[in-house]
Amino acid sequence: MSEDEVLLQQLFEEEKLTDKQKKIIIAAIESFSEKGYAATSTNEIAKKAGVAEGTIFRHYKTKKELLVSIVAPLMTKLIGPFIVNDFHKVLDRPYENVEDFLRAAIKNRSDIIKKMLPVIKIVIQEIPFQPELREQFIEQVARKTFDRILQVIKGYQDKGQLIEMPTLSAARLAISSIFGFLISRYILFPESEWDDELETERTVQFILHGLAKKD
Amino acid sequence: MSEDEVLLQQLFEEEKLTDKQKKIIIAAIESFSEKGYAATSTNEIAKKAGVAEGTIFRHYKTKKELLVSIVAPLMTKLIGPFIVNDFHKVLDRPYENVEDFLRAAIKNRSDIIKKMLPVIKIVIQEIPFQPELREQFIEQVARKTFDRILQVIKGYQDKGQLIEMPTLSAARLAISSIFGFLISRYILFPESEWDDELETERTVQFILHGLAKKD
DNA sequence: AATAAAAGTGAGTAATCACTCACTTTTATT
DNA sequence: AATAAAAGTGAGTGATTACTCACTTTTATT
Structure with missing residues (x-):
């Protein structure tokens, strides 16, 4: 388990997240912190996480909800x-x-x-x-x-x-x-x-x- | 002359700027500082400055150049x-x-x-x-x-x-x-x-x- | 007053944006 | 094993994006 995933487990302890959901969060954290929220596209997050863009919006209604959820x-x-x-x-x-x-x-x-x-x-x-x-x-x-x-x-x-x-x-x-x-x-x-x-x-x-x- | 324009004069003393150029800079400063650079559109700056969007790009090749120039x-x-x-x-x-x-x-x-x-x-x-x-x-x-x-x-x-x-x-x-x-x-x-x-x-x-x- | 250069315009453009939805696949429940 | 619910997909959407360009207007130069 990578260091990021350890951090994640602490953050989202009680929630049961699928593998892809974790990957979305990890990718989003990385991109948001490197390029800033506004300059990061959902497309980019999806690619980095290795999921379809639609998957992001299955779990978060909007991009901002993703930010807040993190x-x-x-x-x-x-x-x-x-x-x-x-x-x-x-x-x-x-x-x-x-x-x-x-x-x-x-x-x-x-x-x-x-x-x-x-x-x-x-x-x-x-x-x-x-x-x-x-x-x-x-x-x-x-x-x-x-x-x-x-x-x-x-x-x-x-x-x-x-x-x-x-x-x-x-x-x-x-x-x-x-x-x-x-x-x-x-x-x-x-x-x-x-x-x-x-x-x-x-x-x-x-x-x-x-x-x-x-x- | 507004307070912003006084600030401007100090900043761009030796440069001769037209009225519209000053307005672009003032509008850009306001929007960038309120919403952030990435979340501010050139359209928005143009409207706030009361100029055509093309005018911005007459003076600054790119949006980033506008930021740096400020x-x-x-x-x-x-x-x-x-x-x-x-x-x-x-x-x-x-x-x-x-x-x-x-x-x-x-x-x-x-x-x-x-x-x-x-x-x-x-x-x-x-x-x-x-x-x-x-x-x-x-x-x-x-x-x-x-x-x-x-x-x-x-x-x-x-x-x-x-x-x-x-x-x-x-x-x-x-x-x-x-x-x-x-x-x-x-x-x-x-x-x-x-x-x-x-x-x-x-x-x-x-x-x-x-x-x-x-x- | 004529001419050139600079400033200003706004409709147009391809790319990208966040987000949707009909559909398929996986997982949980009985 | 059958059924339902949840997770995942990706092509498609209209809106918005930064930026262009042929053109008009203003300013400077002679």
Whole structure:
């Protein structure tokens, strides 16, 4: 089983998909992420998947439904719950200090990004143009993530480990640093040589000192 | 003269464009940035510009040439030199401390982003799919910017104002924070109420403390 | 005012687009 | 083994696509 198919199984676990249906999804992910949604034709997807064009429309009423069917489960079934559970652990049995939490947060995000890179690219590309996706993203991912992060930051602020600053601003700064690292690492310069542990550590320290309580 | 046309004049200063040519460019910028390049038809651009479709192809051999003609001057004539000059000032008569430099850097970036928002959106959207644009972007913008930033950071490190860290990593962290702010401010949540000065200050302080030399 | 060059036009074109549908093949149910 | 339901097919559809070209209008040059 190829790496893509492993990813697929995770994404569409409970659904029983025929072989051809899987191939359609794999082909669509590949083309959408390489050429963009609008520039990809259903004909092209069919050829790449080795199926008749009609087969695509047997399962998806429109091309846009195909797009949404690929991207939506990523948001609702994976990232959303993942984030909730992830941070839940933190809130139930909190890391004693921000440091360990940050390291864990970056590492987890990193794992997901690596696995889902092509689908994430599609999400990033299409969110500005597909209101349906944007809404889902805001509901399922952005809001949940942000709420959790706010809670976490508030927690550490109360413990006196962080500077007094609106949690919203603190969250923006921390998230920028983390995403800046992940985007540099996996999207902008994936070909460069990266000492992941070291760069993670630098990012953690940067956030830590940037938000540290001054004595 | 509308705001868009002012922007245009800056972009295409030396070229003499007829009224219809300007209208084509304005219409194209609007459609490309709203719907994306691939999803915008030349017919649509012509209608919005109030010209015949043939007029577009009188001036641009292909639709892609229209895209490049809009985006390229932004990179070569504006951002590139701007960045070079901008940082040149800093290097010739350096701000005594990092702090003032950062404030100035964010403010300048902020002004440009505000003016060029639609074209910047097009650049961000199309860079993954248009190798020609990507090359130009890397040559004209990314490399120049990065080189300058590296110099600046190195300068402050030598003065002992910054932590010892590969300048590349330091640059990534600083740039992430700045862009994180600008993207949040102007692209993700432009509708939120922003205290620009305060948020700029927080970003500056965050970078400053994050990269500060520890005693 | 005459002439040339440039700008503008819009009907036309072949290719491609997303999508349909009558039909065949495969799978599941009894 | 018979029947029904689901999956798969591919030729065909009208609409839309980027682009052309013979022609008209405007502008610049003398």
